[in-house]
Amino acid sequence: KQEVTQIPAALSVPEGENLVLNCSFTDSAIYNLQWFRQDPGKGLTSLLLIQSSQREQTSGRLNASLDKSSGRSTLYIAASQPGDSATYLCAVSLLSGGYNKLIFGAGTRLAVHP
Amino acid sequence: KAGVTQTPRYLIKTRGQQVTLSCSPISGHRSVSWYQQTPGQGLQFLFEYFSETQRNKGNFPGRFSGRQFSNSRSEMNVSTLELGDSALYLCASSGDRGYEQYFGPGTRLTVT
Numbered sequence: 001k002q003e004v005t006q007i008p009a010a011l012s013v014p015e016g017e018n019l020v021l022n023c024s025f026t027d028s029a030i031y032n033l034q035w036f037r038q039d040p041g042k043g044l045t046s047l048l049l050i051q052s053s054q055r056e057q058t059s060g061r062l063n064a065s066l067d068k069s070s071g072r073s074t075l076y077i078a079a080s081q082p083g084d085s086a087t088y089l090c091a092v093s094l095l096s097g098g099y100n101k102l103i104f105g106a107g108t109r110l111a112v113h114p
Numbered sequence: 115k116a117g118v119t120q121t122p123r124y125l126i127k128t129r130g131q132q133v134t135l136s137c138s139p140i141s142g143h144r145s146v147s148w149y150q151q152t153p154g155q156g157l158q159f160l161f162e163y164f165s166e167t168q169r170n171k172g173n174f175p176g177r178f179s180g181r182q183f184s185n186s187r188s189e190m191n192v193s194t195l196e197l198g199d200s201a202l203y204l205c206a207s208s209g210d211r212g213y214e215q216y217f218g219p220g221t222r223l224t225v226t
Contacts, residue, residue, distance in 0.1 A: 044217040098170035104157040
């Protein structure tokens, strides 16, 4: 059974810091991995999608890497800003799970203070 | 391009009642998936519809059902509501299998 774990559960940093959020999964037979952010009480905003054949994706100050063999992904946020404060979720879809069934981690709650 | 829309945004129901939630996907997307988010269980997959057919299903009781219409809009129905059904219900749309999924703002259901 696929399990997705995110470390740390919560993180508080001063503005301007570079930070790394971690995601691990137990079954390496994934189809893709997606990072989302969620603001309190709101829906999910897609940040980056990494296909299983890819090693990383970049969008602006965000960079996500994928190491399928070790079951790990990291989300790197450069020069953090207070507007980055949110919960960050990673999710994987499985080759055997119909591709669109996402299995989520519990998230990392990030607070960036001025 | 308009995003995923969900109606209603908030609902309060009583135990034993039933409820129907609606989701309109991004134009051109044919896959719609539903998720339940609770503080205790996190985000859990309910089911996925593609071209009016249920393509995948999570581990939820039969009280949870859904359907998809020819215009790809989807509805989710929960019958005989229980207190534990209180949650944020999210739908997501994508172009096809394995494509990036885009989520709506969710429907907050409170069961009293």
